[in-house]
Amino acid sequence: MAKNTTNNITTVNMILGDQLDQDSLIFNDVEKSNALFFMAEVLAESKPQEINQKTLGAHSSKQRTVLFLSAMRHFKLYLLSQDYTVEYFDISQKYPSFSKSLDTLLEQSKFKTLRCVLPGDERVRLELKAWCKSNNIEFEVLADQHFITQKGAFKKWIKDKKQPRMEYWYRQLRKECQILLDDKGKPVGGKWNYDGDNRQSFGKEGPKDLPENIKFEHHKDDIYTQVIKDVEEHLPDLYGNLKEFNWPLNRQQALTQLDDFIKNRLQCFGDYQDAMWQDQAFLFHSLLSSSLNLKLLNPIEVIQAAEKAYKDNKVPLNAVEGFIRQILGWREYVRGLYWLQKDDWLDMNFLQAQNKLPNFYWHAKTDMNCMAQSLSQVVDYGYGHHIQRLMVTGLFSLIYGVKPQEIEQWYLAMYVDAIAWVEQPNTFAMSQYADGGFLASKPYIASGNYINRMSNYCKHCKYKYNQASGEKACPFTTFYWDFVNQHQDHLSQNPRLGMQVKNWLNKSTEEQKQISEHATYLRRKISHQD
Numbered sequence: 001m002a003k004n005t006t007n008n009i010t011t012v013n014m015i016l017g018d019q020l021d022q023d024s025l026i027f028n029d030v031e032k033s034n035a036l037f038f039m040a041e042v043l044a045e046s047k048p049q050e051i052n053q054k055t056l057g058a059h060s061s062k063q064r065t066v067l068f069l070s071a072m073r074h075f076k077l078y079l080l081s082q083d084y085t086v087e088y089f090d091i092s093q094k095y096p097s098f099s100k101s102l103d104t105l106l107e108q109s110k111f112k113t114l115r116c117v118l119p120g121d122e123r124v125r126l127e128l129k130a131w132c133k134s135n136n137i138e139f140e141v142l143a144d145q146h147f148i149t150q151k152g153a154f155k156k157w158i159k160d161k162k163q164p165r166m167e168y169w170y171r172q173l174r175k176e177c178q179i180l181l182d183d184k185g186k187p188v189g190g191k192w193n194y195d196g197d198n199r200q201s202f203g204k205e206g207p208k209d210l211p212e213n214i215k216f217e218h219h220k221d222d223i224y225t226q227v228i229k230d231v232e233e234h235l236p237d238l239y240g241n242l243k244e245f246n247w248p249l250n251r252q253q254a255l256t257q258l259d260d261f262i263k264n265r266l267q268c269f270g271d272y273q274d275a276m277w278q279d280q281a282f283l284f285h286s287l288l289s290s291s292l293n294l295k296l297l298n299p300i301e302v303i304q305a306a307e308k309a310y311k312d313n314k315v316p317l318n319a320v321e322g323f324i325r326q327i328l329g330w331r332e333y334v335r336g337l338y339w340l341q342k343d344d345w346l347d348m349n350f351l352q353a354q355n356k357l358p359n360f361y362w363h364a365k366t367d368m369n370c371m372a373q374s375l376s377q378v379v380d381y382g383y384g385h386h387i388q389r390l391m392v393t394g395l396f397s398l399i400y401g402v403k404p405q406e407i408e409q410w411y412l413a414m415y416v417d418a419i420a421w422v423e424q425p426n427t428f429a430m431s432q433y434a435d436g437g438f439l440a441s442k443p444y445i446a447s448g449n450y451i452n453r454m455s456n457y458c459k460h461c462k463y464k465y466n467q468a469s470g471e472k473a474c475p476f477t478t479f480y481w482d483f484v485n486q487h488q489d490h491l492s493q494n495p496r497l498g499m500q501v502k503n504w505l506n507k508s509t510e511e512q513k514q515i516s517e518h519a520t521y522l523r524r525k526i527s528h529q530d
């Protein structure tokens with residue numbers, strides 16, 4: 001602990017690993033002289049722990065764990081620099097869970113109230129709430145000011161919507177926040193949405209003038225190097241590796257990342273946000289999600305930086321609108337949905353998918369080139385861009401029939417930006433259609449044809465993207481038709497997918513049989529792979 005003793009403390013201000021927000025409400029109404037801030041690195045947040053015959057916690061990869069712990073320790077330094085008193089339990093103290101760490105804190109100081117900004121994971125909120133209840137401690141939950149929309153706004157907006165769509169939520173926020181509007185309050189350029197310009201592939205030549213990513217000098221950072229040692233010693237067998245770790249660890253680095261994106265990559269973000277390319281993990285994406293989700297950056301400052309680049313004539317409108325839509329639109333939308341359905345996510349399984357997650361998701365060794373490429377990025381960097389998540393790793397899981405809860409644990413564990421409030425709606429609803437179409441108007445399904453159109457992966461693959469059966473058949477194409485067959489009753493009711501069902505029904509009985517048999521054979525083979 002830094003300065004004061006904890007004896008005379010009545011309130012503990014707990015800061016969780018994804019709450020590293022210098023403008024947080026937790027700093028309001030505290031007197032530095034007698035306020036205690038508490039941060040804890042606990043084992044269960046990287047590896048589930050058996051406690052009182054219950055399994056508690058979630059998996060977190062090496063990249064994700066090292067990011068969280070390093071950023072937390074940097075934030076502790078920030079708190080100390082502001083003269084706050086901090087009690088910090090690090091991973092070497094081996095607290096299995098937040099509850100156990102709070103037991104020790106309570107022995108040290110007989111505090112009466114635990115204050116905390118709303119955790120981004122309902123599981124953690126419930127754990128803290130239960131601990132407070134059993135110890136007769138008041139649990140004070142503060143609103144999370146980091147987000148653009150505040151408590152209750154989304155619930156109010158969605159109340160009378162039968163089939164809510166992100167687009168209208170986004171337009172409302174554009175108006176409320178005065179983003180990309182002209183003098184008359186209309187969208188600049190005359191349109192709200194430039195998605196039509198933003199679906200390009202790189203063509204045969206591939207990406208031109210790809211900017212180099214900035215390199216942080218983490219190897220010179222004592223906090224980071226100590227975290228690596230601690231993780232190797234106390235959490236030795238986490239998934240993934242650390243060879244290429246390069247994520248911002250504090251606000252200064254996050255601002256550098258933002259600046260680099262605005263100057264070097266935003267320009268092409270719109271055109272190529274859906275495109276993929278062999279051995280290129282980052283392309284023109286911002287790599288800002290982890291900094292945003294740890295709250296090192298505020299979404300409004302990111303949006304305003306992009307808008308300014310447009311006003312300064314440095315980037316085209318389709319790029320900046322496309323980028324702002326992701327943060328103002330999708331990010332705020334999925335957060336609203338998460339809290340709206342917080343009790344339901346973990347049970348959702350509209351399509352009744354029951355298969356286990358194939359093992360290659362964890363180590364990336366598979367002969368499907370698009371999967372090997374997308375998965376190895378996750379193992380090496382804890383990263384994949386949106387289309388890789390939705391239309392490669394997520395798509396495969398959906399059409400192969402993985403139980404949504406299995407793939408959800410993988411997304412939560414493996415990506416550096418994964419926190420339940422954003423990961424669960426994206427995984428369960430957008431990617432796996434487990435909510436039956438509340439978020440997405442249709443399941444995001446496609447054959448190998450889509451992957452071939454949006455990347456050069458298929459050129460480096462042993463399979464043929466347009467074959468659905470036989471030795472060389474692309475597993476995506478086989479499982480795609482098998483999915484259409486299995487779910488034809490539901491899909492035929494959807495105006496956007498009815499044609500696919502018709503295409504299936506127009507195939508000869510012999511072709512249908514070959515595809516179905518090949519799908520069964522492939523499922524058996526994949527389920528037995530290590």
Ligand code: FAD
Nearest residue numbers: 285286287288289326331385386389390417418423426431
């Ligand atoms: P960019 O492509 O540069 O986009 C800019 C920013 O927009 C992102 O940093 C992010 O903050 C925001 N954004 C874009 N799409 C979304 C979206 N669908 N939902 C919320 N915010 C969005 N994003 C996470 O932050 N954490 C997750 O755990 C996560 N899990 C996902 C799981 C699945 C199955 C899918 C399909 C998407 C998931 N996403 C998640 C959304 C999106 O893929 C990532 O935000 C994005 O790829 C992060 O990379 P980037 O920062 O380079 O983003």
Ligand code: SF4
Nearest residue numbers: 368370448458461474
């Ligand atoms: Fe992926 Fe099929 Fe293309 Fe191979 S052929 S890269 S498996 S889509």
